[in-house]
Amino acid sequence: xxxxxxxxxxxxTAPLFPLPDFVWKFSVDQYHEMIHAExxxxxxxxxxxxxxLVTKMPKNPQHSLVTHLIREALARLISLGxxxxxxxxxxxxxxxxxxxxxxxxxxxRQYADRHPGAEDTALxxxxxxxxLSRDRGLKKRIYARAGIPLYWIVNLAERKIEVYSEPSxxxxxxxxxxxxxxxxxxxIEGNELGRITVSDLLP
Numbered sequence: 001x002x003x004x005x006x007x008x009x010x011x012x013t014a015p016l017f018p019l020p021d022f023v024w025k026f027s028v029d030q031y032h033e034m035i036h037a038e039x040x041x042x043x044x045x046x047x048x049x050x051x052x053l054v055t056k057m058p059k060n061p062q063h064s065l066v067t068h069l070i071r072e073a074l075a076r077l078i079s080l081g082x083x084x085x086x087x088x089x090x091x092x093x094x095x096x097x098x099x100x101x102x103x104x105x106x107x108x109r110q111y112a113d114r115h116p117g118a119e120d121t122a123l124x125x126x127x128x129x130x131x132l133s134r135d136r137g138l139k140k141r142i143y144a145r146a147g148i149p150l151y152w153i154v155n156l157a158e159r160k161i162e163v164y165s166e167p168s169x170x171x172x173x174x175x176x177x178x179x180x181x182x183x184x185x186x187x188i189e190g191n192e193l194g195r196i197t198v199s200d201l202l203p
Contacts, residue, residue, distance in 0.1 A: 026053065067127055073201060081105065085101070100125055140164060
C-alpha cells in the first residue's frame with residue numbers, strides 16, 4: 001500500500017496572489033445580501049474566498065464523475081447524524097467556499113435557514129485538475145484557518161489523494177499522500193468509519 005507521510009514545517013501565510021489596492025473586499029454578510037438582492041444568482045460560477053469574489057472553474061466530465069463516486073462511497077460509510085454534501089456552501093469567517101464534497105453534521109433539514117459552518121464540518125474534499133494550485137494554496141489556507149479537521153485533495157493529474165490534517169494557524173501540520181492502490185481511512189471526530197480504495201474514486 002503506497003502511502004507517504006510528511007510534516008509541514010512552514011505554514012503558508014502569504015496570500016496566493018497579491019491583491020491590488022483597488023480591489024474591494026466583501027464581508028460574508030455583504031455577499032449574502034448580494035445573493036438575497038439577486039445581484040448574484042444561484043447559477044453564477046462565483047464563490048467568496050477571503051473576501052474576494054472568485055470565479056469557479058468549469059467542471060469537465062472526469063471532475064463530475066469523481067465527485068459522484070466520492071459522494072456515493074462516503075454515503076455508504078457515514079453513520080446516523082452525518083450527511084454528505086456536494087458543491088454546497090460552507091460559511092466561514094471571511095469566505096464561503098463550495099467544496100466538491102463535504103461531510104456535514106446533522107441532517108440537511110437543519111440547514112434550511114443557514115449554511116453549515118466550520119463547526120459542523122468533519123471533512124472537505126476538492127477534486128483538482130486545473131485547480132490544483134488554488135486547492136493547495138488558497139483553499140487549503142481557508143480550510144486550515146477555519147479549523148476544519150480534515151481536507152482531501154483528489155489530485156487527478158497524479159492519480160492520488162492528498163490528505164491534510166491537524167490544522168494550526170494558516171496551514172495543516174500533517175500531509176499524507178495515498179496512491180491509487182492505497183486504502184484511505186474515512187475519519188469523523190477521530191473515529192474510523194471504514195476505508196475506500198483510492199482507485200475506486202478515480203476515473
